[in-house]
Amino acid sequence: MDKRRLENKISSACDGLAPDILASVLSDCKEKEGKVIMLNEKKKKASFVKYVAGIAAALAILLGGAMGVGAYTANKTVNSRIMLDVNPSIEISVNKNEKVLGVTPLNADAKKIVGTMDFSGSSLDVTLNALIGSMLRNGYISEAANSILVTVDSKDLATGQELQSRLMGEINSILESSKMTGAVLAQTVTEDSGIKQLAEQYAITEGKAKLINQIVSQNPIHTFEELAPLTINELNLLSESGNVKLENIASVGRASDSSYIGEAAAKSAAYKHAGVDETSVKLVKCVLDWEDGAMVYEIEFFTDDCEYDCDINAKTGAVVKYEKEQRRRQVIISTPENTQTPASNPATSYIGEAAAKSAALSHAGVSESSVKFVKCEFDYENGVAVYDIDFYSDGYEYDYHINATTGEVVKHSKETDDDYYRPSTAPADKPVAPVSKPETPANPPAEQPTETPTEKPASSGSQTSYISASDAKSVAMSHAGVSSVYDYDCELDYENGVAIYEISFDSGGYEYDYDINAVTGAVIRYEKDRD
Amino acid sequence: MICLTSTISGISEMERVDRCISDIAKNSGTQALEELYNRTKDAVYGYALSILKNTHDAEDVLHDCYICVWNSARDYTSEGKPMAWMFSIARNLCLMRIRGRNRFSDAPEEDWMQYLEANDSVSVDDRIVLERCLTELSDDEREIIMLHALTGLKHREIAEITERPLSTVLSKYRRALKKLRGLLDEEDGNNG
Numbered sequence: 167m168d169k170r171r172l173e174n175k176i177s178s179a180c181d182g183l184a185p186d187i188l189a190s191v192l193s194d195c196k197e198k199e200g201k202v203i204m205l206n207e208k209k210k211k212a213s214f215v216k217y218v219a220g221i222a223a224a225l226a227i228l229l230g231g232a233m234g235v236g237a238y239t240a241n242k243t244v245n246s247r248i249m250l251d252v253n254p255s256i257e258i259s260v261n262k263n264e265k266v267l268g269v270t271p272l273n274a275d276a277k278k279i280v281g282t283m284d285f286s287g288s289s290l291d292v293t294l295n296a297l298i299g300s301m302l303r304n305g306y307i308s309e310a311a312n313s314i315l316v317t318v319d320s321k322d323l324a325t326g327q328e329l330q331s332r333l334m335g336e337i338n339s340i341l342e343s344s345k346m347t348g349a350v351l352a353q354t355v356t357e358d359s360g361i362k363q364l365a366e367q368y369a370i371t372e373g374k375a376k377l378i379n380q381i382v383s384q385n386p387i388h389t390f391e392e393l394a395p396l397t398i399n400e401l402n403l404l405s406e407s408g409n410v411k412l413e414n415i416a417s418v419g420r421a422s423d424s425s426y427i428g429e430a431a432a433k434s435a436a437y438k439h440a441g442v443d444e445t446s447v448k449l450v451k452c453v454l455d456w457e458d459g460a461m462v463y464e465i466e467f468f469t470d471d472c473e474y475d476c477d478i479n480a481k482t483g484a485v486v487k488y489e490k491e492q493r494r495r496q497v498i499i500s501t502p503e504n505t506q507t508p509a510s511n512p513a514t515s516y517i518g519e520a521a522a523k524s525a526a527l528s529h530a531g532v533s534e535s536s537v538k539f540v541k542c543e544f545d546y547e548n549g550v551a552v553y554d555i556d557f558y559s560d561g562y563e564y565d566y567h568i569n570a571t572t573g574e575v576v577k578h579s580k581e582t583d584d585d586y587y588r589p590s591t592a593p594a595d596k597p598v599a600p601v602s603k604p605e606t607p608a609n610p611p612a613e614q615p616t617e618t619p620t621e622k623p624a625s626s627g628s629q630t631s632y633i634s635a636s637d638a639k640s641v642a643m644s645h646a647g648v649s650s651v652y653d654y655d656c657e658l659d660y661e662n663g664v665a666i667y668e669i670s671f672d673s674g675g676y677e678y679d680y681d682i683n684a685v686t687g688a689v690i691r692y693e694k695d696r697d
Numbered sequence: 698m699i700c701l702t703s704t705i706s707g708i709s710e711m712e713r714v715d716r717c718i719s720d721i722a723k724n725s726g727t728q729a730l731e732e733l734y735n736r737t738k739d740a741v742y743g744y745a746l747s748i749l750k751n752t753h754d755a756e757d758v759l760h761d762c763y764i765c766v767w768n769s770a771r772d773y774t775s776e777g778k779p780m781a782w783m784f785s786i787a788r789n790l791c792l793m794r795i796r797g798r799n800r801f802s803d804a805p806e807e808d809w810m811q812y813l814e815a816n817d818s819v820s821v822d823d824r825i826v827l828e829r830c831l832t833e834l835s836d837d838e839r840e841i842i843m844l845h846a847l848t849g850l851k852h853r854e855i856a857e858i859t860e861r862p863l864s865t866v867l868s869k870y871r872r873a874l875k876k877l878r879g880l881l882d883e884e885d886g887n888n889g
Contacts, residue, residue, distance in 0.1 A: 172826065172846075172881075173842075174846075175822065175823045176826055176830055176842070176847070177846050178820070178823040179743075179819050179823040179827035180739050180827065180847060181819065182816060182818045183746070183819075185742070185752075187760050188735075191764065192727050194760070195763075195764060407726070420727075445818045446818065655867070655870070657852060668853065672871065679864055
């Protein structure tokens with residue numbers, strides 16, 4: 167059994183071996199991310215002090231008012247608008263001293279939260295605490311739906327950004343004090359008439375309208391109307407799973423998906439519905455998405471025979487969409503005389519395996535006699551019938567996809583074959599680099615490694631081309647003074663920017679290791695040891 | 698078969714893995730981590746199991762390895778050697794676990810054999826090769842051959858990860874191959 171086959175067997179034996187713990191990994195990653203915020207003790211303490219100070223300030227104002235002492239004249243000019251979205255959408259307007267001028271609930275849920283509370287004259291911190299506290303108590307914010315969007319529109323951008331950053335920390339601290347791991351999105355906006363119109367139309371804040379606009383513009387399968395009723399947590403999850411890059415939106419924490427069944431359960435439901443065993447399945451995709459008014463796990467997978475596309479309701483686990491498609495794949499046993507057309511498409515005429523191989527060889531510029539074929543399979547690629555052909559030649563591994571109808575090369579690659587070993591010592595079609603002859607073949611090389619190349623580098627122009635692996639092997643064998651080797655191994659590698667062939671083999675009871683300059687063919691280093 | 702060296706559409710598997718780690722570093726959601734996990738989990742788990750020989754420990758290392766990748770991706774410098782980076786992490790986690798065992802005299806049961814036998818998707822031939830690898834090779838030989846077979850890492854990279862001289866890696870690799878071939882030929886002879 168050759169080395170490649172042996173290693174392939176080890177690798178194949180590990181295929182599908184790992185238990186499916188992805189859900190646990192993802193969950194722990196989220197948790198760790200939350201912990202980063204929670205460990206921010208300084209911020210937490212500062213916030214608590216601020217909170218107490220806020221209440222004290224509010225009390226002082228009330229007290230002052232009651233005693234009729236204060237000549238307190240409130241500034242009635244709106245300096246900043248702060249918009250909060252969870253599902254309740256609320257707008258708070260404050261003056262330049264961050265005293266609340268008004269709190270406007272924008273939808274029915276927000277009215278429930280605000281209720282009869284009057285925040286006029288209160289500090290922004292106290293108002294924020296009261297509103298977030300109410301959302302927590304009423305279950306709008308929970309471990310299962312932990313995302314909040316805070317949007318600031320200020321008279322000047324710098325003030326707005328400073329306020330945004332401060333509020334983000336403030337909200338996080340409030341959530342932490344309730345032992346919650348939150349996901350806070352924050353942005354600073356300037357007035358935009360288009361966004362304002364959308365916000366009014368759908369009874370949401372301009373901040374949420376802007377967020378939805380970003381998602382829709384990057385993921386056009388969704389519409390604004392479709393996403394407007396979603397909570398911020400759902401929108402946050404959609405952005406994450408849809409790889410939407412939210413521009414100018416700061417983000418801390420991860421949206422919770424704990425109210426959903428989880429990817430592992432969704433996959434199991436899909437496999438069960440398809441009647442396939444998990445071990446026979448290759449998963450292509452499993453992402454959360456919004457389909458027909460519900461969050462779903464979109465799952466794509468395939469088996470040897472079929473491709474499956476399945477949507478699983480993320481809350482109930484019910485199958486809401488299911489598609490199955492035959493892969494139409496047939497393997498043809500690779501024999502030189504085998505040119506039969508695949509049985510699955512009897513009406514179509516294909517060029518046959520031999521012609522496909524010829525097309526590949528001709529493109530590669532190698533002759534059939536110098537080639538060892540390892541694979542010739544009939545397959546479909548993007549709906550096109552192809553022959554998938556792998557072969558080795560002169561130290562290279564070639565992979566070709568030949569159009570089975572036209573004979574055109576659809577795809578090809580050529581890589582150095584590290585394991586290539588050809589008993590013949592005469593490279594036929596490659597220029598051989600200067601080879602240093604062994605000083606005395608009967609006298610094996612000294613056992614100490616040498617750093618001195620035995621030959622000056624051959625000419626190498628600006629265009630670097632490497633000698634073949636078999637040429638490098640010839641150099642090493644010639645240097646060692648041996649004519650037959652076994653357990654041969656060769657790898658192309660780079661050391662200090664120099665391409666080298668690392669060659670090792672056994673011969674005559676000794677183990678040999680060589681580094682051969684891949685451009686010049688010079689021996690850079692060698693070792694010889696008793697086997 | 699785990700195939701971390703193949704080339705598809707001009708992008709090698711190694712480049713894809715490299716890209717995943719870079720994407721994780723950009724903090725662009727868990728999708729990249731998920732892709733990385735799906736592409737590399739069998740290699741990481743196979744390697745951990747071959748060192749620890751206990752399925753629970755190997756599972757813990759698998760889990761912790763991706764958490765470490767998630768937390769450390771920003772420190773990763775892309776030099777086209779993502780597997781070397783990932784397997785250095787996996788190796789360290791395995792060594793920490795072994796040290797823990799030594800400290801608490803807590804060597805868990807070697808339950809890998811039953812686990813391999815329960816994996817129906819693997820052919821008997823392939824499983825026998827892996828079993829021989831786990832039972833007959835020395836720890837060093839086994840680690841080197843597993844790294845070479847599962848990751849496509851070069852001998853030089855394996856030497857760096859395992860902190861051994863290149864010549865030792867090469868020598869142990871060859872000896873491991875020779876041993877395995879001998880054993881398998883012997884079995885073939887007995888069966889034939």
